[in-house]
Amino acid sequence: MKNTLLLVLSAITLTACNASTEEIKNQQVENENPILQEWDTPFGLPPFDKIKSEDYLPAYKTAIAEHKAEIDAIIKNEEAPTFTNTIEALEFAGNNLTKVSSLFSCLEAANTDDVLKATNKELAPILSSHYDNIMLNEDLFKKIKSVYDEKEALNLKPIEAYLLEEKYKNFTRSGINLNKEDKKTLKEINGKLASLTLQYGDNLLDETNAFEYHTNDSSDLGNLPSSLRELAMQEAKNRGNETGWSFTVQRPSINPFLQNSPNRAARKLLYNAYAQRANNDNDKDNKKLIKEIVALRIDKAKLLGYKNHAERILANNMAEKPEAVLEFMDKMWPFALAKAKEEKAAMNKIYKADGNEGDIKGYDWRYYVEKVRKERYNFNEEETRPYFEVTAVTKGVFELANKLFGMSFEKRTDLPTWHPEQKVYEVKNRDGSHCGILYLDFFARDSKRGGAWMNSIRKQSNVNGMIHPIVTTNFNYPAPTSNSPSLLSYREAETLFHEFGHAIHGLLSDVKYRSLSGTAVPRDFVEFPSQVMENWMGEPEVLQLFAKHYETGEVIPAELIKKLKDANSFNGGFGTTEYMAAAYLDLYWHTLEAPTELGVNEFEAQKLTELGLIDVIQPRYRSTYFSHIFSGGYSAGYYSYQWSEVLDADCFQAFKETGNLFDATVAKKYQEMMSKGGSEKGMKLYTDFRGQEPDIKWLLEKKGFKN
Numbered sequence: 001m002k003n004t005l006l007l008v009l010s011a012i013t014l015t016a017c018n019a020s021t022e023e024i025k026n027q028q029v030e031n032e033n034p035i036l037q038e039w040d041t042p043f044g045l046p047p048f049d050k051i052k053s054e055d056y057l058p059a060y061k062t063a064i065a066e067h068k069a070e071i072d073a074i075i076k077n078e079e080a081p082t083f084t085n086t087i088e089a090l091e092f093a094g095n096n097l098t099k100v101s102s103l104f105s106c107l108e109a110a111n112t113d114d115v116l117k118a119t120n121k122e123l124a125p126i127l128s129s130h131y132d133n134i135m136l137n138e139d140l141f142k143k144i145k146s147v148y149d150e151k152e153a154l155n156l157k158p159i160e161a162y163l164l165e166e167k168y169k170n171f172t173r174s175g176i177n178l179n180k181e182d183k184k185t186l187k188e189i190n191g192k193l194a195s196l197t198l199q200y201g202d203n204l205l206d207e208t209n210a211f212e213y214h215t216n217d218s219s220d221l222g223n224l225p226s227s228l229r230e231l232a233m234q235e236a237k238n239r240g241n242e243t244g245w246s247f248t249v250q251r252p253s254i255n256p257f258l259q260n261s262p263n264r265a266a267r268k269l270l271y272n273a274y275a276q277r278a279n280n281d282n283d284k285d286n287k288k289l290i291k292e293i294v295a296l297r298i299d300k301a302k303l304l305g306y307k308n309h310a311e312r313i314l315a316n317n318m319a320e321k322p323e324a325v326l327e328f329m330d331k332m333w334p335f336a337l338a339k340a341k342e343e344k345a346a347m348n349k350i351y352k353a354d355g356n357e358g359d360i361k362g363y364d365w366r367y368y369v370e371k372v373r374k375e376r377y378n379f380n381e382e383e384t385r386p387y388f389e390v391t392a393v394t395k396g397v398f399e400l401a402n403k404l405f406g407m408s409f410e411k412r413t414d415l416p417t418w419h420p421e422q423k424v425y426e427v428k429n430r431d432g433s434h435c436g437i438l439y440l441d442f443f444a445r446d447s448k449r450g451g452a453w454m455n456s457i458r459k460q461s462n463v464n465g466m467i468h469p470i471v472t473t474n475f476n477y478p479a480p481t482s483n484s485p486s487l488l489s490y491r492e493a494e495t496l497f498h499e500f501g502h503a504i505h506g507l508l509s510d511v512k513y514r515s516l517s518g519t520a521v522p523r524d525f526v527e528f529p530s531q532v533m534e535n536w537m538g539e540p541e542v543l544q545l546f547a548k549h550y551e552t553g554e555v556i557p558a559e560l561i562k563k564l565k566d567a568n569s570f571n572g573g574f575g576t577t578e579y580m581a582a583a584y585l586d587l588y589w590h591t592l593e594a595p596t597e598l599g600v601n602e603f604e605a606q607k608l609t610e611l612g613l614i615d616v617i618q619p620r621y622r623s624t625y626f627s628h629i630f631s632g633g634y635s636a637g638y639y640s641y642q643w644s645e646v647l648d649a650d651c652f653q654a655f656k657e658t659g660n661l662f663d664a665t666v667a668k669k670y671q672e673m674m675s676k677g678g679s680e681k682g683m684k685l686y687t688d689f690r691g692q693e694p695d696i697k698w699l700l701e702k703k704g705f706k707n
């Protein structure tokens with residue numbers, strides 16, 4: 001329904017001007033291209049079986065031309081600018097472009113191929129210049145400013161006023177007030193940055209996929225559980241080996257190997273390969289790109305009137321200034337580092353008792369963590385995997401959403417998917433009405449980028465009737481094998497709760513405008529709804545709901561949970577330290593006010609030494625494989641996870657204070673906060689929920705850091 005309307009709209013726009021050959025051609029593409037046609041499927045899901053990778057580029061080109069025509073129509077409108085004919089018209093323009101780009105970015109990340117990669121590369125500069133042409137268009141801005149200057153007299157509803165404010169700020173932040181010369185420079189910088197950051201990501205993916213450690217010696221595997229042995233055997237076969245096991249530098253492969261393999265030389269080889277990705281002085285090296293990206297970001301910040309990139313980015317966030325972030329991080333850091341040092345000392349004791357000289361190295365850390373856990377807590381992480389079979393954990397998150405928000409999830413096997421392994425659910429509200437569609441794509445494969453994430457194929461909006469959200473969550477879990485289902489580690493299971501929290505944020509959205517809906521919140525707020533879900537998973541009454549042995553059905557024993565928690569808290573210093581080191585590194589690069597003379601490795605080493613990081617711990621991401629900040633959207637924002645942790649610890653405390661983790665009143669307030677998406681300021685949303693600002697003490701307490 002929605003798409004028919006759009007086609008009609010754009011057809012009018014096109015006939016309103018003199019249709020050029022280019023436009024007629026675009027019209028034909030639109031008629032034939034399955035991406036641009038109305039999706040005549042249940043719930044308007046993308047017809048994946050009809051869409052070919054080759055369809056995206058022409059669809060994009062048509063959609064960009066349409067968007068341009070719609071913007072031109074706003075500018076050429078001879079009536080006086082109003083909220084409706086300017087601000088709303090801008091919000092509603094480019095529907096087809098949103099449609100194609102939302103779908104494309106989901107697919108390009110989760111199930112890419114050479115055509116999609118090439119499309120992405122070709123499009124990056126085109127899109128960047130398209131948006132620059134809009135954001136730096138003075139005639140358009142004049143109209144927006146004229147509405148903005150009149151805002152007091154317009155009697156706007158709160159969400160309309162917020163939309164106006166956001167649109168206006170987007171333009172001023174993008175450099176609309178620059179002179180002609182500077183605008184041209186800014187466009188050039190944006191174009192270069194788009195290509196460089198893309199190249200960075202491609203290099204990293206290639207370097208990650210290229211590495212293989214193959215062994216025929218089963219003693220290399222140590223205590224590796226059978227499900228992961230089989231996966232390594234499958235990996236070996238996929239890579240053309242007839243026998244043996246292969247390990248890669250993808251986290252689901254390397255981490256269990258580092259935890260379990262007694263072969264120190266092999267651990268060292270894998271650890272170093274991981275830590276050296278895109279840092280090998282070959283054609284996939286990212287060092288030169290980093291220097292270029294950092295320098296361009298400094299230029300851009302200065303052009304727009306900021307001291308540095310971090311200051312520019314943070315102006316949009318809850319934290320507002322880099323100093324506020326550093327102050328908060330400096331409060332946490334000494335506790336984390338001290339705890340990590342204690343952990344190292346405990347491991348050294350065992351290491352020396354094993355007859356070794358000196359100290360443990362980075363490639364020993366995970367291996368000795370397991371030893372301490374076994375010795376001190378008699379805990380072996382592998383004991384817990386059978387209780388976290390992936391479908392059981394999925395059931396757990398569904399039950400949690402049901403208890404808190406009354407949501408229910410109905411598995412559908414009749415709906416289109418982008419990969420046979422993808423699962424799809426219809427989500428319903430408490431009253432049984434349709435809420436949205438949820439896709440789950442669990443297993444690691446070459447066509448999927450690393451990590452776990454959520455994104456939206458279609459965001460919620462409600463202008464001429466409710467457009468329901470379609471969200472996807474993506475993971476890199478070990479795939480099931482012929483002998484074993486996919487059994488997750490505790491952390492991996494927690495990741496499912498995390499991404500599901502993002503999904504809920506998208507699904508519960510109930511706002512008018514798409515650009516303010518769901519997860520469209522500041523970077524340092526967006527991880528809060530996801531991280532808060534992890535709190536529930538650790539609670540015995542939640543574990544009892546789903547953590548059942550995949551063979552016997554037995555609920556995870558209380559004693560094992562206790563051991564797991566004690567054992568997990570043992571490595572908490574390491575977890576916080578490696579994360580924070582990366583967050584600091586991000587800020588070190590992005591608070592630079594002039595490019596550094598130092599090489600990438602030298603800069604990194606100098607800064608981390610100053611910070612006091614011990615050399616047995618690497619930052620979770622080193623510069624050459626820190627795709628969050630050099631190819632994703634997290635530059636000067638990697639701290640956000642911890643900032644959001646302050647919110648999530650404080651929010652969970654609100655439930656705990658009632659004595660009921662599923663308290664209906666708090667849950668209802670939480671749902672209200674989620675339903676508002678990004679239609680109000682983050683701190684306002686939070687204080688409306690909690691009645692006060694969040695207190696850091698609950699995070700310190702949760703981490704066992706005494707204040």
Ligand SMILES: [Zn+2]
Pocket residue numbers: 498499502527530
């Ligand atoms: Zn997240």
